[in-house]
Amino acid sequence: MDVFETVNTILAVRAFQSTPISSEQIKRILESGRLTGSGSNQQPWHFIVVDDPPELAKLAELAKSGPYIAQAPVAIVVVVDRTALAVSDGSRAIQSMILTAWSEGIGSNWVGYVGMKGVNELLNIPENLDVLAILPFGYPVKELGQGKKKRKALAEVASHGKYGMHLG
Amino acid sequence: MDVFETVNTILAVRAFQSTPISSEQIKRILESGRLTGSGSNQQPWHFIVVDDPPELAKLAELAKSGPYIAQAPVAIVVVVDRTALAVSDGSRAIQSMILTAWSEGIGSNWVGYVGMKGVNELLNIPENLDVLAILPFGYPVKELGQGKKKRKALAEVASHGKYGMHLG
Numbered sequence: 001m002d003v004f005e006t007v008n009t010i011l012a013v014r015a016f017q018s019t020p021i022s023s024e025q026i027k028r029i030l031e032s033g034r035l036t037g038s039g040s041n042q043q044p045w046h047f048i049v050v051d052d053p054p055e056l057a058k059l060a061e062l063a064k065s066g067p068y069i070a071q072a073p074v075a076i077v078v079v080v081d082r083t084a085l086a087v088s089d090g091s092r093a094i095q096s097m098i099l100t101a102w103s104e105g106i107g108s109n110w111v112g113y114v115g116m117k118g119v120n121e122l123l124n125i126p127e128n129l130d131v132l133a134i135l136p137f138g139y140p141v142k143e144l145g146q147g148k149k150k151r152k153a154l155a156e157v158a159s160h161g162k163y164g165m166h167l168g
Numbered sequence: 169m170d171v172f173e174t175v176n177t178i179l180a181v182r183a184f185q186s187t188p189i190s191s192e193q194i195k196r197i198l199e200s201g202r203l204t205g206s207g208s209n210q211q212p213w214h215f216i217v218v219d220d221p222p223e224l225a226k227l228a229e230l231a232k233s234g235p236y237i238a239q240a241p242v243a244i245v246v247v248v249d250r251t252a253l254a255v256s257d258g259s260r261a262i263q264s265m266i267l268t269a270w271s272e273g274i275g276s277n278w279v280g281y282v283g284m285k286g287v288n289e290l291l292n293i294p295e296n297l298d299v300l301a302i303l304p305f306g307y308p309v310k311e312l313g314q315g316k317k318k319r320k321a322l323a324e325v326a327s328h329g330k331y332g333m334h335l336g
Contacts, residue, residue, distance in 0.1 A: 003174050003271035007200045007264045030326050030335075032175045034319055036263070037278070043319060047326045049335065079331065085281075088300075091259035095204070096175045099267065103171035110205070113253075125331040132256075151202055151211060158198050158215045163247070163293040167198075167217065 001103040010099065011149065013107025014068045016138025021074050025104060029076065029137065032100040038089035044081035045090050048123055049074060055122070056136075062118040063134050066111030072136030077119060079129045090132045097135065107140040169271040178267065179315045181275025182236045184306030189242050193272060197244065197305065200268040206257035212249035213258050216291055217242060223290070224304075230286040231302050234279030240304030245287060247297045258300045265303065275308040 001009075026049060033047055050056055051074040059077070060070035069075055078094055080086040098108045116131040125131065160167045169177075194217060201215055218224055219242040227245070228238035237243055246262055248254040266276045284299040293299065328335045 001170065003169065003171050003268045004196055004200060006171050007203055007268060010205070012205060027322075028172055030322060032172060034322055034325055035175055035317060037178070037180060039278070039281070041318060043325065045325060046331065048331055049326065049328050052329060055329070087256055088259040091256040092263040095260040095263035096267070099264070100171045100175060110207070113207070123330050129331075149203060150209060154195075154198060154202055157202055157211065157213060158217065160217050161220060161223070162291050163214065163216055163297075 012109040015141040032096040033093040036093040039085035044086040046079040048077040062115040180277040183309040200264040201261040204261040207253035212254040214247040216245040
């Protein structure tokens with residue numbers, strides 16, 4: 001699937017088939033994160049692959065907004081340095097990873113912001129690093145192409161020349 | 169170009185041909201930003217297309233790290249709300265945009281962090297919004313596929329099961 005089609009069709013997936021993700025695919029997703037550009041090439045990230053079902057269940061319990069992590073065959077926990085650009089760089093890496101996955105038919109969703117401190121402890125993550133996201137990955141239960149994005153119109157989020165000027 | 173190939177080959181571009189970018193391509197790049205997922209679907213972003221050469225020269229002067237903006241046929245200034253997730257969401261949108269561009273042979277680079285306050289004034293951006301990046305877009309002077317990424321090895325940035333455990 002080409003990039004624009006991938007960006008255009010990708011949806012958050014919160015229900016996964018039990019079908020495993022091959023290790024080649026997991027590797028390609030990880031490589032997509034690793035190869036992403038970052039400010040001053042700092043690469044302020046670390047990716048932890050979790051595929052043990054009891055561990056996935058513990059992650060699901062810690063991340064209140066992501067109970068569906070427990071059903072996913074695999075999750076990648078994205079950890080970043082506590083530096084100014086790390087949230088930005090980590091978010092770019094996450095976007096690369098979920099786009100690569102979707103282009104191969106694999107769904108994901110960004111789970112984060114609540115309960116992440118507990119994840120540090122569970123996965124032996126040093127205290128000076130933050131968990132930016134847990135990304136469960138799996139084949140979606142719903143067929144791809146079902147579902148629609150809800151987004152503001154382009155005219156509402158884009159301008160030409162100066163802020164607020166109509167995009168021709 | 170498929171997603172993984174795009175992620176794998178994309179490089180920062182800091183020298184552009186004067187060849188214009190078609191309005192269809194600019195629209196597709198903007199759409200890639202607009203269609204990106206965001207926390208709670210807040211879409212905390214705004215994209216300003218700048219294609220007037222004197223304005224591009226002024227942007228280049230303000231953004232000390234991006235003198236090459238002046239050569240680009242077009243730049244998109246990415247503006248975000250001052251909310252907790254906006255940097256993260258805006259960074260994801262930027263990644264979608266630069267990947268879509270690269271897949272069509274168009275290069276870019278994230279310019280930001282220094283001099284952005286002046287951009288608010290230049291482009292009439294409300295004071296409650298931050299300029300996250302200026303993205304110049306253009307056909308690269310160097311042929312695509314030239315140049316190599318410098319990244320840490322996968323074993324250094326990825327673990328299996330727990331932080332620091334060897335990725336099999």
